[in-house]
Amino acid sequence: MESIKIVYTSFIKFAIAIAVSQGETLAEAKNRIRKEFENHPNKKQLNEIIKKTTLGKENLTILSQNCITICEDFGPDRDYITLILLLENIYKKEVVEKIEKDTIANIIQKFRKEIERINAKIPPPPLYNVLLESRSLVEWTTMIGLYHLIPRYKSAHEKPVLLMPPYLGNDYSTTFVRKYLKSAGFKTYKWDLGINMINSKSLPKLIEKLDEIYEKHQEKVSLVGWSGGGIFAKIIANRHPEKVAQLITIGSPVWGIKHMQTPVIRSLEFLRGRKLRERNEKLIKELEQIPKIPITCIYTKTDGLVPWKHCLEAETFRDDIKNIEVFGSHSGMGANATVLLTVAKTLHENIENSHQKGIISKAEKLFYPHFWKQKGISKFTNLFFS
Incomplete structure (x- = not known):
């Protein structure tokens, strides 16, 4: 403050x-x-x-x-x-x-x-963060055992949720998130477009899928996008707010990508076959706009691929915009217990329109960096005895 x-x-x-x-x-x-x-x-x-x-x-x-x-x-x-x-x-x-x-x-x-x-002066992730991305292998393998220990907040309404995978990922990348949301009472949908190359040609197909889900349920659809998938999710939310209930991004660069610096820029340019500066200007402009729906951006300050400041939306713009920090790597966010918990709780609270003191209940605060940033032993006494 x-x-x-x-x-x-x-x-x-x-x-x-x-x-x-x-x-x-x-x-x-x-x-x-x-x-x-x-x-x-x-x-x-x-x-x-x-x-x-x-x-x-x-x-x-x-x-x-x-x-x-x-x-x-x-x-x-x-x-x-x-x-x-x-x-x-x-x-x-x-x-x-x-x-x-x-x-x-x-x-x-x-x-x-x-x-x-x-x-435009946000620096790329430091080399230390880049090296830490190797822990994503541990995050994905340990999730098999941790998955059943994550608390679940059951939704009785089976609300529709469309999930979009990260750049170079596909529907397998969102397996844990979809499985967890399904067990929490949501109706989940894959994006069904193969590998995400962040190509603007995918947008018409995604909008068509949104229309199908909207017509099927006769209600707004929640969008969840991880990394590059969050770029698509935000653009769709800007174009069709009347069909989108809320937007949740996971480690997604939701603004400023025109000047974004990433340590893997050469690899990305090789795979795309052109310079990253040669982007679709129309999409870049759309990405800068803030959708008129509830927004939650999940990010990690130890992200080794995307500068974490690009993954935050303007919380001061509206009171229904939240940025939530988690521990973990960028590549492991699809198998991060805290990410799964945050996505499910955010979906549930926005749908139920429940106004709790915070998005995170008492014991669960232990899993978030915000809790550990507090000084002194009083953070524990305040947590359990206040």
Whole structure:
């Protein structure tokens, strides 16, 4: 929260100044910004910042640059997209004089370009993470024994779930996930398109499959995509939100792939027969959009193939967007007990519309990095005796 507080203290002053420059009073501007943060997960803290904000003699260009500098100091972050979208929302083109409108528009456009520049600097996974990918062999072999020990949260509704495999994977890659979800009461569907080469030609067939499942069940379908499969899942969710109940991605680069750096880039280019920079621009643009449905992104900071920051969606954009960190390798996420548990619980809670304190129950928190990041022995006493 500390980094969020520093970034938003600067940004809120900038946003309020834009609203004031369009003819609003300071009080009106504060109310406008407060409404924009209505679905922000930190809205209580942000409302306090808004309340204390005052305007000095700084012009919009200076305020913009101050915020950009702070963002650059903290480094790339998908949540910066929330700042850009909020600025575009409060910019009322129809009430501003032409010369002033152009000035504000240019400032906002420059702000967007600077944020995009900052977010293009995500480094590739370190060599240590790449070497750790070898543990995926252990993860896949031990899952045979661990599978029956994973807790199950039974769903009584047999809701439809379409699963999409990773790049160079096929339906065998999602065997454990599908088997586990089926045992938890869901109706699972394979993607049935052979090896996933992340080819745009697969999209029409996937959309046709979505239509078939939707017609069969007469209800929305949940999409689960691992790695490259999550790319397809997100694009489909953006195109057809009326047929998608929720989106769950597992180690998937869901934004910024135009500048994504991966240690296996040469291998991927060899298999594709062309440079990764020569991608489908339309799909890249679609992938940057945020679907208007509940989203959960599962990621691991020890991912050796995909930079983990590319696997997070903007949690600050809406309160139905969650990023959940797990332990494990990228290649082993299809046989990761915590991943299976998280997928099933997320599907269940979003479908049942249950609002628990957290997505993870008490004992299960022990399996997640977030628990171990807490300092001191109190994390155990708070867990079991609070």
